[in-house]
Amino acid sequence: MGRADDADGADVVVLDYGSGNLRSAVRALEATGARVELSADPERARTAAGLVVPGVGAFAACMAGLRAVSGDAVVRERATSGRPTLGICVGAQVLFASGVEHGERTDGVGLWPGEVEQLRTRRLPHMGWNEVRPDPGSVLFEGLDGSRFYFVHSYGVHAVEALRERGARVTTVQHEDDVFVAGVEDGAVSAVQFHPEKSGAAGARLLSSWVAALPSGGSQV
């Protein structure tokens, strides 16, 4: 997959560390003009201009899969060295300190404070197109305040203030009476709880904004 023969566009690696639909993510990123490669190679993940960490299913299984390809170490190193990383859905959740599912706690990559826990709503999963509210100054959500993105999850992070205190821009979403994290932008690391690759034009715009901010690319759309 990918279009490695194309000379233009930012170099993006989608980390392939388990099952799930990755074709849409690869194709939606390609549509922004990026050169996209699906890879489980830690060295490629380490050196790419942009790294996308997808993820579906259980937190613990995702963390195990991520560790198996040294993805946790790669993500930490990229965060330190300022190379952009984008986590999607459970790939976003694993960036936090920990996750709790069915009473069992699993350590995450630990970039951010907060625990991934079951949403405090009656209707679960939180499934469908919901409106997001980004903090002022968001790059990822520029022009997307109030846009709807496609969510499908039962777990999430409520540590909105703790993230803001460490200087991150937080985008929130509300389901029933529960308000939780929909997006985080913290230096080189960004994460979204929803699926931009499944979110039509709004998702395409968000991915384009992320790719455009990568070193040496994004303007060749």
Added chain:
Amino acid sequence: MSVAVRVIPCLDVHAGRVVKGVNFTDLRDAGDPVELARAYGAAGADELTFLDISASFEGRETTREVVGRTAETVFIPLCVGGGVSGPADVDALLRAGADKAAINTGAIARPEAIAEISRRFGNQVLVLSVDARRDPAQPSGFGVTTHGGRRDAGLDALEWARRGAELGVGEILLNSMDADGTTAGFDLEMIRAVRAVVDVPLIASGGAGTARHFVEAVEAGADAVLAASVFHYGTLSVAEVKDALAAAGHPVRRDDLAVAGPSAATT
């Protein structure tokens, strides 16, 4: 601030081709699921469902190839049903490019398949498709059928939906076999009854004829509405359904950003 009501066109696919007449005048090939999916994506559909009615292994393989091309072209969620009986089938569909799988007779034959699938992939990938009809012989008055409504599964529809949610499906797709094809409206009583026993999202299907019918289904408790014929024959557009929902005060998604969607970049 709440989740929008999803409006979901459903395509019956046989060996990679759309069956049932489709009356989209501006399509080069109305029998190509990818073309139709793209048209519905552009028309504002919130999700798509492919029901694979292929009877053969080869037919299903062909459909999977179509699922892959759709996932690379249309950037909204895609659910695929037909022939799902366990984790291996779901894995194949997800790898092909589906976001969700719908299970029906496979779960009736072996309910533990639900738990096996949701343990491995999470409950959000699994939709329990229930073909139900009025059945005085069942305690709730609603029974489950198989084979397109022709056979009685011997299950109470409410009990089956409740059990499915308990075993680990993330959604219930409730098809009224009585209302299906009548265009006389959804079976609202059945929607209300199932809504009362499950907390997972509920997709109502069967009987849609007018935009008002969709509003009634939502007011009876559906989180999403699915239809085939009214969309395929052009009786109603997705936008008309959303206009009616919005006018009745229900949140809908409008994909009206002034940017080129990913589909514009495809050939």
